[in-house]
Amino acid sequence: MVVMMMKKMEPRLLAIMFMASLFFPSFVHSLVRHYKFSVVLKNTTKLCSTKSFVTVNGQFPGPTIHAREDDTVIVRVTNHVPYNVTLHWHGIKQFRSGWYDGPAYVTQCPIQPGQSYIYNFTITDQRGTLWWHAHITWLRATVHGAIVILPKRGIPYPFPKPDDEKIIVLGEWWKSDVEAVVDEATKSGGPPNISDAHTINGHPGPVAGCIFQGYTLHVESGKTYLLRIVNAALNDELFFKIAGHKLTVVEADASYVKPFEIDTIFLSPGQTTNVLLTANQPVGKYLIAITPFMDAPIGFDNLTATATLRYKGTPPYSKTMLSTIPAVNATEVTFRFIDSLRSINTNIYPARVPLTIEHDLFFAITVGVNPCDTCLQGIRIASAINNITFVMPTTSLLEANYYNIPGVFTEDFPPRPPMVFDYTGVQPTNLQSNNGTKLYRVKFNSSIQLVLQGTAMIAPENHPFHLHGYNFFVVGQGLGNFDPEKDPLTFNLVDPVERNTIGVPNAGWAAIRFRADNPGVWFLHCHLEVHTTWGLKMAFVVDNGEGPNESLLPPPPDLPKC
Template sequence: MRATVYGALIIRPRIGRKYPFPKPYREVPIMIGEWWNANVMDVERIGMSTGGVPNIYDAYSINGLLGDLYPCSKKHTYKLKVTPGKTYLLRIINAALNSQHFFKIANHKFTVVAIDASYTEPYRTSIVVIAPGQTMDVLMETNKPMADYYMAARPHNSVAVAGPFSDDTITTGIVHYIGGPTKNSTAKMPILPALNDTATTHKFYTNLTGLTTSRFFVPVPRHPDEKMFITFGLGISVCGTPNGCINSPFRPMISFAASMNNHSFELPTSTSMLEAFANGVKGVYTEDFPDHPPLKFDYTKANLSSSLWMTEKSTRVKKVKFNSIVEIVLQNTALLTPENHPMHLHGFNFHVLAQGFGNYNSKKDMKKFNFFNPHERNTIAVPTGGWAVIRFRANNLGVWMMHCHLDVHMPLGLAMAFVVENGPTLSTRLPPPPADLPRC
């Protein structure tokens, strides 16, 4: 969907309630996307069937338009007309499939007031970083001289390496002050960070905190019932096509893969996992996803041994009790090639307790945990060579995926699922499906 038709779903306060920040003059969705010249279904099919990865995009876009830095796209540039002296609420959404993005507007500053639909302590910044699947609300004051100003988005990769996610192009839009000059040639261009500017990214993410004065602020749940240490990254697996992977960069019967705790996730093909859980159907998944990786090693070391690359395909889930508190250390690895991973959890918001670089060390890094005002998210960008610690309360019944939001990584197997058991009361038990639910 994100490669074809998409749009913004905006949640506003109920009638009679206000935002916990000054009322904006106007709200404007800003959606960062990707564009392929080829049919996107063919791109994915060919990439997966040959044992490699799909071709990357041909261009990025802002609100569906490519901007005037690509060939033949000058007439396809998004223009935001603003009234001087006002405050605008920009609802920024990264609908791109495979890249985090820096986003900036020349000569303007933002005040971040919400991320992933959770209010934040106002954070003043001239640039934001947003990963695929993330959303962000920022205030922008139109208090600059009457002119045109470029808005621009550039991809971010933690390391500048050759590979499927290393392309570096910029998509643009125009902020036009009503009453100012109209020629785009006079527009001022923002200075964007380098593709691999991890310092800027880390500073931005770690300066975000939750708004404790909001009626919706949820304190950090204490005393976790479940503690998990999950490593993830790229790898290889036995090719699933009968004739092998003819264009595989590895041996003919070996294909690209991705895994969590060395298990490369396979979606079931006959029965949905939620249906299997509700009806007690056996053989659809197993409840033995491990709490720790099978082997300890120097996770972030460059040029790791190829003996660590092979993954095991499975449909394993982690079963947790209703209302239990789950803490997860998300440890990125340098297996096969280093890459950042935006990890998305369905069904829940989680608190981000801490994040950092290197191999997670519980004795040292637990001292960094923020229990006072951590921000809540549903997608956390874990950088190359780094880790993040999240915590959530499992109070939503059913089967919930956790996966990398880089679209190419999901079919490669960088995913797992949680099964939240029924609770003790009727209201905390999974209801039956509606009578008219279509069968798969």
């Protein structure tokens, strides 16, 4: 038995020990990894305020989960805060284990204050960097952490082995309680306040009104480092750059890609990217910067967060080498990065793109306004897919489907917009959407093509969409309105990048394909939390297949109750 344990935290931090235990004889390659997560309030003064905020085990970012492909991960989550809580294991496919996926009122009811829930899932056919986060209201602003999935023992990386690995989590910070930010916006019907800073591993760098705090990445000359980078920000797409150094991209969303060299990488909220960094510059200090991307005229947090790459042996008080950073509207930089992503598509890691399609779906993404009797302005901003603003139920959708509970949802989510219009040009005068809890049902193992079409209604911008329960292949992207006759002729069906989160470009579209071989109820939503709050989400119901190996497992006995 191998046991790894962190030093016990002080009781005044209201945290418990973070433990990872490996139980199984040494001859068994797959292991059971146990973690204890205690959701607590923590006080801070380092991040521009003295507020209390929600954390896991008193850490921000939260603890990292380490596992190998085929391992089983068991996490006991205990809620010690006055909010309902769930945790989502972002990018974990959860094959037949949808009860542990985590989105509130989709696959489970929340863990109420004072209660616990044990998440239990096996990592199948995945390796790389993913992450976990709260999946209820805006708590994921501070409740998040990385997941590191190593290859099976004896299986090397499909790129040169690094000398060391580093985890870098990017985020956003509000000086005020994010729950209060959401409540205020809900009452007004307008947009919420933007964040006050961006962070790198919990540190913003120099920000006006804040005590200087900065993360330092320590390196040694001649060594190569695998940087596991996570964009955990709520609402901002981000550039990442290290002065004087090139980065070799080797993975996106825990899927290997054909390596390519670039100086600036781009991540939408929810996405992860692994890069190789070789410390091949003169000894010294080099600026690490993350800056937001926004090519639409709307409000956003435009502050840069900084950290320092420091070589071993750097003299004290050395100057930090600076670098130019992309403009906030540097669309060409985002395209250069996205267009370079390709699956490695080898015999070991094939790109199994569905070549025939059974469900051809077209989802138009809109942001409009709906009447609101309780809002200050009498209207509320509402987002919609195919004119449906999704209404979250008060009973878990997965339970309602499993037990055939009537009245929780309907199965009439429209596969296409009810009205065809110039999506990226002249907009319709009626901006009101229809509210509903509508799902789209498919048979087990169905092949699906989904075109996500951005629109110019009210607040046009990039929309990072995340699909739960699956990876998908990004077969095409473009600007303007999708042309169903011409654009499919340009689809990449050979080596498209495999992801779980895709950025739909401003005034453009993205096409994805996947095979629905995982039974359950699976959420699809914009990973900009502000848009999810406005209703930019839906869910697929995937039927059981034939026999127990193609069927959803029964619910666990400790599944939280609503």
